Amino acid sequence: MFILTKFECANTRPNTIWTVLTHRDDSTMNTTQSPAIVVLGYNRPESLRRILGGLNASHYPHDVTLVISIDKSDSLNVLKVAEEFQWKGGPKRILTAEESLGLRRHVLRSGDLTEEYGSIILLEDDIYPSPHFYNYAASALDYYQDDDRIAGISLYSPQYNETSFMGFRPMQDDVDAYFLALPSSWGQAWTWEQWRRFKAWYDANADKDIAPIVPPNVRLWPESSWKKYFIAYMCDSNLFFVYPYLSFSTNFSDIGVNHKTNSTRFQVPIHMFPKEYVFKPMDESLCVYDEYCELLPDRFVRLAPHLGDSDLVVDLYGVKDLNQFQATHILTSRPMPALASWSKDLKPHELNVVCDIKGNGLNYGLLCDCDKTPLNINAESVCYYYNVSRRVLRWCRID
Numbered sequence: 005m006f007i008l009t010k011f012e013c014a015n016t017r018p019n020t021i022w023t024v025l026t027h028r029d030d031s032t033m034n035t036t037q038s039p040a041i042v043v044l045g046y047n048r049p050e051s052l053r054r055i056l057g058g059l060n061a062s063h064y065p066h067d068v069t070l071v072i073s074i075d076k077s078d079s080l081n082v083l084k085v086a087e088e089f090q091w092k093g094g095p096k097r098i099l100t101a102e103e104s105l106g107l108r109r110h111v112l113r114s115g116d117l118t119e120e121y122g123s124i125i126l127l128e129d130d131i132y133p134s135p136h137f138y139n140y141a142a143s144a145l146d147y148y149q150d151d152d153r154i155a156g157i158s159l160y161s162p163q164y165n166e167t168s169f170m171g172f173r174p175m176q177d178d179v180d181a182y183f184l185a186l187p188s189s190w191g192q193a194w195t196w197e198q199w200r201r202f203k204a205w206y207d208a209n210a211d212k213d214i215a216p217i218v219p220p221n222v223r224l225w226p227e228s229s230w231k232k233y234f235i236a237y238m239c240d241s242n243l244f245f246v247y248p249y250l251s252f253s254t255n256f257s258d259i260g261v262n263h264k265t266n267s268t269r270f271q272v273p274i275h276m277f278p279k280e281y282v283f284k285p286m287d288e289s290l291c292v293y294d295e296y297c298e299l300l301p302d303r304f305v306r307l308a309p310h311l312g313d314s315d316l317v318v319d320l321y322g323v324k325d326l327n328q329f330q331a332t333h334i335l336t337s338r339p340m341p342a343l344a345s346w347s348k349d350l351k352p353h354e355l356n357v358v359c360d361i362k363g364n365g366l367n368y369g370l371l372c373d374c375d376k377t378p379l380n381i382n383a384e385s386v387c388y389y390y391n392v393s394r395r396v397l398r399w400c401r402i403d
Contacts, residue, residue, distance in 0.1 A: 006273065017165075018237070029175075030184070031111045031279060037126050038122070039141060040070070040117065040123075040124050041070045041071065041093075042114050042124045042125065042127070043055060043056065043059070043201070044114060045081040045086065045108055046074070047087075048079075048129055048130070049085045052133065053085050054256070056072075056085070057131060058301045059093070060092050062135045062137060064138050064139075065134060066093070067094030068289070069095045071097045072086040072102075073110065073113075074098070075110045076105070077104070083098070083100060086098050087348055091183060106228050109306055111230040111271075112230060118196035118198075124268075125137070125138070125141050126194070127191055127253070130255060131160075131254070131256070132253065132256060133252065133253050134253060134280055136252065136279075137159050139278070140248065140281055142283045144283065147283045154198065154244060155187065155196070156246075157246050159251070160188050160255065161247055162272075162299060164209055167311060167321075168296065168321035169221075172189045173351055173352040174247070174291055180249060181247060181279045181291065182246075182289065183292040184292075185243065185293065186245065186295050187234060187235060190254075192245075202234065202237050205240070205241065209237075211234065217236055219324075219325070220323075224373060235295065237253055252274060258269050290307055294387075296319075298320060301315070301317070301318055302314045303315050308357050308360070311368070313332075315332050316335055317334040318333050319338065320334065320353050320354065323334055323378045323380075325373065327376065334368070335368050336366070337353075337365060337379060338377075339367070340367050340374045343369045345365070346362060348364075349361065349365075383397050
């Protein structure tokens, strides 16, 4: 059962959990070059107002459907914000759930809109877009839509490695994007085919134990996390997301389900000027990262031929579960009897090996000789990955 709020036009589809409201009839199916924008709201009216304002300030090549999807909460102001918002870009639809879905079910139901629109751009309400996010997302969707190894497109460019809790800088390439075996949740786009493949895997595996195939910290995430299952899907299927070098979205981390206090921790610079976007096939890219934000071994050896064999574990952050790997050698920041060592001065840390800067900090040796205990975060790592001095750490009482 759903409550139909006041609007000029309304239509519902059989067996749907949504109430659907629309300002303007739009029976034309979007192509993958014309994704609908889907904004998720719950109980933060000011967050919703902010992102909607950002969307109205962005640039679009044609009319674009905006879907505002609202989960049930005690706040009536969220629906009021959605109803009063004047979308300048084309048709507007509002979906309201009478029962509480939670974030995981909300994202899963919203992703299903790819079947109707061909592709979507999904934004939670605490995300803020670059004015040029739409053209980038549409271009990337179009370029990679036929590559079955691509699980989606990220608008967000992370500066934080969520599996090591340290800073992250990808190696630079001559195009606008790189590849990472982690899904984006702070601005992402899917084609219907990409989403369909995930849902088929999810329906077959949602009740299984996914712990053995995901990074250790992800195993601790709550069951309410949709991203936890998307990570498992990508790890199990050897898939990648396309990430921009310069972000097309940023994250306000407003107080809510995932954040107990406001924070600027995940704010990143966003693309403010138009350009033509350049991509390359994943097979041609040297910047392809696994779920630990580590370069794939074969890419590393192409960049650093002096490593020789690519039968190695790349573990520069020192946090991988080494029991999962069968390689003969390891490249790591963990202390071990080393066959070769490099400094940890250049950034990103891969450059020390690529440029063959000898020193102490990164070690190459036999996997069987490596201590399997993950490294703990220490002052030296914080200084290196976040560009702060020990004096700052002492001021903050970290060191």
